[in-house]
Amino acid sequence: MPPNPVSKLEVFIGTWNTTGNVLKTDVNPGGTLIATDSYRWLHGGRFIVHDVDARFDGKPTRSMEVIGLHPTRKELFATSYDDQGVSEHFKVALSGRRWTIDGQSVRFEGSFDSARTRLAGLWELKTGRGRWQPWIDLVLERA
Numbered sequence: 001m002p003p004n005p006v007s008k009l010e011v012f013i014g015t016w017n018t019t020g021n022v023l024k025t026d027v028n029p030g031g032t033l034i035a036t037d038s039y040r041w042l043h044g045g046r047f048i049v050h051d052v053d054a055r056f057d058g059k060p061t062r063s064m065e066v067i068g069l070h071p072t073r074k075e076l077f078a079t080s081y082d083d084q085g086v087s088e089h090f091k092v093a094l095s096g097r098r099w100t101i102d103g104q105s106v107r108f109e110g111s112f113d114s115a116r117t118r119l120a121g122l123w124e125l126k127t128g129r130g131r132w133q134p135w136i137d138l139v140l141e142r143a
Contacts, residue, residue, distance in 0.1 A: 005069050005076065008094055009048055011116050012039040015143040020136045022056060026127050028135070031057035037140060042066075050078075067092060107132070117142040 020033035035054035042049050050065040063082035070077045078090040078101065090103040099119060101108040110121015118141050125135040 004045065005074075006046060006048065006067070009067060009076075011094070011112065012048060012050070013041065014039060016119075016140040017143050018054070018138065018140045020123075020138040022136050023134050025125055025133050025135055028125070033136060033138070036143075050080075106135070108138075110138070 016037040016039075018033065018035040018037050020035075022028065022031040022033055024030035033054060033056055035052055038051045040049050041047075047066055047068040050067060052061075052063045052065070054061050054063075061083060063080055065078050065080040067076065067078045069075070076092045076094075078092045079087060080090070081087045088103050088105065090101045092102075093100050097112040097114075097116070099108070099110050099112065099121065105126045106123060107126075108121055108123045110119050112119050118139065120139045122134055123136040123138060124132040127133050
């Protein structure tokens, strides 16, 4: 059996404490983000389930994401679902310590530290004019 490309995402498994500075954008006010991100293997080891319990300026929001390997494209993907009824599909990649998430309306680029216990990066939001704007300066630290 060929190696499972999802297995390289083992670095995420566990619980992370997340903090962020939400930057003012064309459509959102600035603020703060505090969250707990939990990653676990779905039975069989082919998918990761990512649960998020976040507070944007104290306002709760929750989401769930499934990360796996696209069966025909042979690339990693993620699909997220939130408590507001929004879902989005992403292409994700881990190359060395660099983690990227690419979606139609949001994207993320960050890097792990050498111990892989801290991930820092920036979310960007696509504006109505089609340009990318810095959105959330984020840090995840292993709990």
